[in-house]
Amino acid sequence: MNPVFFLLLAALTVAAAVTVILHPNPVHSACALVVTLFLLSVFFVGLDALLVAVLQVLVYAGAIVVLFLFIIMLLNLPIEARPMGGPALVAAAALGWAVLVGLLAAGVGRATAPASAPPPGFGQTEALAKQLFTVYLLPFELTSILLLVAIVGAIAVAQKRS
Amino acid sequence: MGPTPLGWYLTLGAVLFAIGVVGVVIRRNVIVIFMAIELMLNAVNLSFVAIARSLGSMDGQVIVFFVMTVAAAEVAVGLAIILAVFRNRETTNADELTLLRW
Numbered sequence: 001m002n003p004v005f006f007l008l009l010a011a012l013t014v015a016a017a018v019t020v021i022l023h024p025n026p027v028h029s030a031c032a033l034v035v036t037l038f039l040l041s042v043f044f045v046g047l048d049a050l051l052v053a054v055l056q057v058l059v060y061a062g063a064i065v066v067l068f069l070f071i072i073m074l075l076n077l078p079i080e081a082r083p084m085g086g087p088a089l090v091a092a093a094a095l096g097w098a099v100l101v102g103l104l105a106a107g108v109g110r111a112t113a114p115a116s117a118p119p120p121g122f123g124q125t126e127a128l129a130k131q132l133f134t135v136y137l138l139p140f141e142l143t144s145i146l147l148l149v150a151i152v153g154a155i156a157v158a159q160k161r162s
Numbered sequence: 163m164g165p166t167p168l169g170w171y172l173t174l175g176a177v178l179f180a181i182g183v184v185g186v187v188i189r190r191n192v193i194v195i196f197m198a199i200e201l202m203l204n205a206v207n208l209s210f211v212a213i214a215r216s217l218g219s220m221d222g223q224v225i226v227f228f229v230m231t232v233a234a235a236e237v238a239v240g241l242a243i244i245l246a247v248f249r250n251r252e253t254t255n256a257d258e259l260t261l262l263r264w
Contacts, residue, residue, distance in 0.1 A: 006166040010174045017178050017201055021185030026193050033197050036178075040204055043171070047215040052223050056207075059230050064200065064237050071241045072193060075248050084188045093187045097180045104176030110169055118218045128227065131220045136228075143231045150235035158242035160249075 001046035013039040025079045030068045037061045048123040171212035178205035192244055192254045196237070203233050 016039065019032035037060045044053035084090055121127050132140050178201060185198025207226045214222025248254055 001166045003166045006170060013174065014177055017181045020201060021181060021189060021194070021198055026191060029194050029197055033200065036201065037204060040208055043208060044211050047211045049211045049215065049223050052211060052226050055227065055230055059234060064234060067237055067241060068193065068197065071245060074245070075254065077254060080191060085190060090188050093184045097184045100180040100183065101177055104180065105173045108169060108172035108176060118215060122218065123223060127220050128223055131224045132227065136224050139228060143228060146235050147231065150238050154238040154242040157239065158245045
């Protein structure tokens with residue numbers, strides 16, 4: 001990916017992410033989350049992870065955020081009068097954020113790695129499926145059980161007691 | 163101009179992760195806290211994909227696939243819990259949900 005294009009997209013992504021955590025209206029937060037996830041899928045395309053990029057839009061931006069919006073609508077949440085904790089908490093969080101970013105950026109910003117051309121078929125459905133159904137077969141099957149348990153659990157928890 | 167170095171992607175992932183952490187700390191609405199958690203998961207996904215591309219290995223992308231699946235399960239159960247709590251307590255404010263506080 002072109003560095004100029006990267007910086008432009010990164011600025012948009014960070015702006016959207018900040019909107020998610022700062023906007024007092026939860027619906028706007030959810031919409032900003034869609035923008036963030038969509039922009040991240042653009043990064044995935046730039047990194048040759050084509051299937052992951054498609055799944056990101058379908059599963060995250062499509063299914064998960066719609067679930068969020070549905071719950072916000074169902075609960076009929078008002079716009080919060082006081083969405084944040086106290087000013088001391090916000091100041092401490094901002095300070096902690098700066099320290100965390102400083103440490104992480106100092107650690108990983110210098111990371112260099114062989115940015116060689118990827119092998120043919122890298123990031124395509126076939127390559128991912130081959131890994132998924134050979135090396136990661138057991139985790140894959142366990143995930144399907146996890147999803148089943150989550151479905152049953154979600155219905156059991158959200159059910160109205162009569 | 164060459165391709166974007168790996169460190170830039172990892173830095174962006176770190177910044178997004180830190181934004182998610184701050185969101186969890188400062189927000190009081192549990193649904194927005196939940197969204198901040200999703201933000202953190204995605205920041206890590208970005209790092210995984212960047213490192214997978216840099217190493218030319220598919221393993222990082224497979225892990226991202228699993229993270230997405232687990233996140234979907236987590237959201238389904240988590241929002242069901244929020245719904246159940248809201249039915250009983252009529253609130254989604256984390257400051258008012260103190261029944262389990264020591």
